[in-house]
Amino acid sequence: MQTGLFRPFRHLAAIVLIASALLPLHAEVNGQNPSGTTDTEKSAPLSATQKPASETPVSPAEEGIRLYQKRQYAKALPYLMAPDAQKDPLVQTALGNMFSMGLGVDADPGKAFDWYRKAAQQGHPVAQLYTAYSWEKGFGTAKNSREAFKWYQKAARSGLPDACYKLGYLSEKGTGTRASLKQALEWYRKAAEGGNAAAQTRLGRAYSEGEGVRRDYLEAARWFYRAAEQGNVQSQTALAWLYETGFGVGKDEPRAARWYTKAAQQGYAPAQNNLGYLYDSGTGVMQDFATARKWYEAAAAQGNVSAMVNLGQLHYLGHGTPQNYARAAEWFAKAAEKGHPRAINNLGMAYLDGMGVEMDRKKAGQYFIRAAKLGNAHAQYNLATLYVQHPDVLTAAGRTKTDALALQWFRKSAANGHPAAMEYLADVYRYGKLGQRKNPKLAESWQKKADAMLEKEKAAQAVLPLPQGSPSTPPAPSGTTDGPAKEKTAGPADKYDEDWLK
Numbered sequence: 001m002q003t004g005l006f007r008p009f010r011h012l013a014a015i016v017l018i019a020s021a022l023l024p025l026h027a028e029v030n031g032q033n034p035s036g037t038t039d040t041e042k043s044a045p046l047s048a049t050q051k052p053a054s055e056t057p058v059s060p061a062e063e064g065i066r067l068y069q070k071r072q073y074a075k076a077l078p079y080l081m082a083p084d085a086q087k088d089p090l091v092q093t094a095l096g097n098m099f100s101m102g103l104g105v106d107a108d109p110g111k112a113f114d115w116y117r118k119a120a121q122q123g124h125p126v127a128q129l130y131t132a133y134s135w136e137k138g139f140g141t142a143k144n145s146r147e148a149f150k151w152y153q154k155a156a157r158s159g160l161p162d163a164c165y166k167l168g169y170l171s172e173k174g175t176g177t178r179a180s181l182k183q184a185l186e187w188y189r190k191a192a193e194g195g196n197a198a199a200q201t202r203l204g205r206a207y208s209e210g211e212g213v214r215r216d217y218l219e220a221a222r223w224f225y226r227a228a229e230q231g232n233v234q235s236q237t238a239l240a241w242l243y244e245t246g247f248g249v250g251k252d253e254p255r256a257a258r259w260y261t262k263a264a265q266q267g268y269a270p271a272q273n274n275l276g277y278l279y280d281s282g283t284g285v286m287q288d289f290a291t292a293r294k295w296y297e298a299a300a301a302q303g304n305v306s307a308m309v310n311l312g313q314l315h316y317l318g319h320g321t322p323q324n325y326a327r328a329a330e331w332f333a334k335a336a337e338k339g340h341p342r343a344i345n346n347l348g349m350a351y352l353d354g355m356g357v358e359m360d361r362k363k364a365g366q367y368f369i370r371a372a373k374l375g376n377a378h379a380q381y382n383l384a385t386l387y388v389q390h391p392d393v394l395t396a397a398g399r400t401k402t403d404a405l406a407l408q409w410f411r412k413s414a415a416n417g418h419p420a421a422m423e424y425l426a427d428v429y430r431y432g433k434l435g436q437r438k439n440p441k442l443a444e445s446w447q448k449k450a451d452a453m454l455e456k457e458k459a460a461q462a463v464l465p466l467p468q469g470s471p472s473t474p475p476a477p478s479g480t481t482d483g484p485a486k487e488k489t490a491g492p493a494d495k496y497d498e499d500w501l502k
Contacts (some may be wrong), residue, residue: 013132019412037056051090061085068094073104092119093127100130100140111471113140120151125158136176156187161194162239168199181212192223201235208238208247217248228259233268236260240274244284246256255286264295272299273307280310308335309343316355318332325356336367341376348382361386365394372409377416384409388434410434414446419457422450 018372022310031256040343064079077098080183085091092115098105100112113134119127132151135144149170155163168187191199204223207216221242240259243252257278263271276295279288293314312331315324329350348367351360365386373377382407387391391402407428413421426446429439 009310011180047198059084061088061091067346072097077104083298089119089122089124089127092116092122093124093130096127096130107135108138112138120154123161125163126154128152128155128158129160129163129166132163136166136170139267143301145170147176149176156190156328159194161191161199164188164191164194164198165196166203178449183478185212190443194227195230197227197232197235200230201232201238203236204238208242217242217249219249229260231262231266233263233271235337236263237271237274241273241330244274244278257284264298265303267298267301269304269307272296272302274305276307276310280314289314291320293320300334303338305335305338305340305343308332308338309340310347312343312346323401325350327356329356339374341371341374341379344371344374345376345379345382352382352386361390361393372412375416377413377418377421380409380413380416381418381421384413384424400435407434407436414449417453419450422446422453426450463500 017416022264034302035190054409060079061084064076064082064085067073067079076094079085079100080091080095084093094114096119097103098111098112099115101107113131114129116130116134118294120131128151132155134140134150135151136148137143152163152170156167160288164187167185168191171181171187173260185203188199188203188206189460190202195415204227205211205222207223209215210497222348224235224239226244228239236259237426240256240263242249242256243259244253244256254468258489259273260275260278264275272295276292278284278292278300279295281287293311296307296311296314300311310332312328312335314320314328315331329347330345332350335382336347344367348364348371349355349366350357352364353359365383368379368383368386372383384417387409389405391399395402395405410421410425410428414425423446426443428434428436428443429446430443432438463469
C-alpha cells in the first residue's frame with residue numbers, strides 16, 4: 001500500500017499549526033471525500049497569531065513555523081531541529097508531518113511516529129490523534145489496538161471530532177476495547193455534532209436501519225443531509241434514496257435525482273447505478289436509455305454488480321444500444337460470477353432459450369438451481385417449470401420424483417411472492433396435478449393470493465418484459481421481466497465504512 005511516503009496521513013496531516021504551544025491543532029473536516037477523510041493540501045497551513053512579515057522571529061521555533069507555513073520545508077528544517085525548538089509540541093507535530101509525508105525530508109514513518117508521540121506526551125490533541133492512528137495501523141511502530149484506543153481517548157478529551165469518530169468506530173468493531181454499539185453511537189454522536197461527516201453518515205444509517213436506536217427516517221434524513229452538504233457521497237446517495245422512496249421526507253423524485261447526480265459525479269458506484277435506474281425507468285427525470293447506459297457502465301467499471309445486470313438487460317432489450325443477446329449474456333455472466341442471484345437466473349434463461357449463447361437446457365437448469373438456492377423467486381419458478389416441462393434434463397429419476405421437486409420449488413417461489421407460482425399451485429389443486437389430490441379450497445386460496453399479488457405489482461408499476469420463448473404450460477420461465485436492479489443505499493457501502501482515515 002505504501003510507496004515510501006507515509007500515505008495514511010496524507011489527508012489528516014494538513015493540520016492547523018498554531019504559534020502558541022498552549023493552543024490545540026485543529027484537523028478540520030470541511031470537504032470530506034467519500035470515505036470521510038479530509039481533502040486538503042498535503043502541506044499544513046498555519047493558523048496563528050502571526051507576527052508581521054517584516055518583524056524578525058524571536059525564536060528558531062517561530063522562524064521554522066513561519067517557513068513551514070510558506071511550504072518552504074527544507075529551509076524550515078534547520079530551525080525546527082534547533083535544540084530549543086524541538087521541545088515545542090507544535091514543532092514536534094510539524095516534524096511528524098514532514099517525516100510522515102516526505103516534506104523537505106525523506107519519508108520515515110518511524111521518525112514521524114517518534115515526533116508525534118513526543119508532542120502527544122505533552123498533551124497536544126492532534127499529535128495524540130496521529131499517535132493513536134499509528135498504533136492502530138502499525139505505521140512507524142508495532143500495531144497495538146489498546147494503545148490506539150487510549151490515545152484516541154486522550155485526543156477526544158480535547159473535543160476533536162475525528163478522535164470521537166475513531167472511538168465510535170473501534171467501539172463498534174470491538175477493536176482495542178469491548179464491542180459496544182451503545183458506546184459507539186455515543187461517540188459517533190459527539191463526532192457528528194462536531195461536524196464529522198463520516199460520523200453523521202453512520203448516525204444517519206443507525207436511524208434509517210434501527211441499529212441501537214428506534215428507527216426514525218426523519219432523524220436519519222437530518223444527519224444524512226448534514227453530511228451530504230459536506231460532499232459525503234454515501235449520505236448524498238442515502239438522502240437521494242429517502243427522497244425517492246418518501247421515507248421520512250416528502251417523496252420528491254427530481255430531488256432524489258439531483259442528490260444521486262452529486263454522488264455519481266464524484267464517482268460513487270452505488271449512486272451511479274441508482275441514477276442509471278432513474279433514467280432507465282424515467283423516475284424523476286426524462287427517460288433516457290443512453291444516459292442510463294452511461295451511468296450503468298460507469299458503475300459496472302468499478303465492479304458494481306447491479307449495474308452489470310442492468311447493462312445486460314439494456315443489451316437484451318436494445319434500450320440505448322443495438323439489441324445484442326450475446327453482449328447481454330456476457331454482462332449476466334460477469335454478475336453471475338460475483339454471485340448475483342438475478343444475474344444467475346438471467347443467464348439460465350439465456351441458455352434455456354439460446355439467446356446469445358448456445359441452447360443448453362442442462363446448463364440452464366444448473367444456473368436455475370444456483371439462483372434458486374440463493375432465494376431468487378424467479379429462478380425457483382423457472383426450476384420448477386423445467387422439472388415439469390423437461391423432467392429428464394436434470395435427473396434420471398422417474399416422474400414421481402420430478403413432480404415432487406417441481407411442487408417443492410413452486411411452493412418456495414410462491415412463498416417468496418411470485419404470482420405465477422401461486423397461479424400454478426392453484427391449478428395443481430384445482431386439477432390434481434403433480435401427484436396431488438384435487439382440493440378446491442386450496443385452489444381458491446392460492447388463486448386469491450395470486451390475484452392480490454398481481455394487483456399489487458400492477459399498482460406498483462408495470463415493467464417492460466424481455467423476449468420470452470414460445471408459450472407452454474406452465475407459463476414460460478420468469479426472471480428477466482423485472483425492471484432495473486436498484487440498490488437500497490440508506491447507509492455507507494462497506495468499503496467506505498471500513499476506515500475513514502484511509
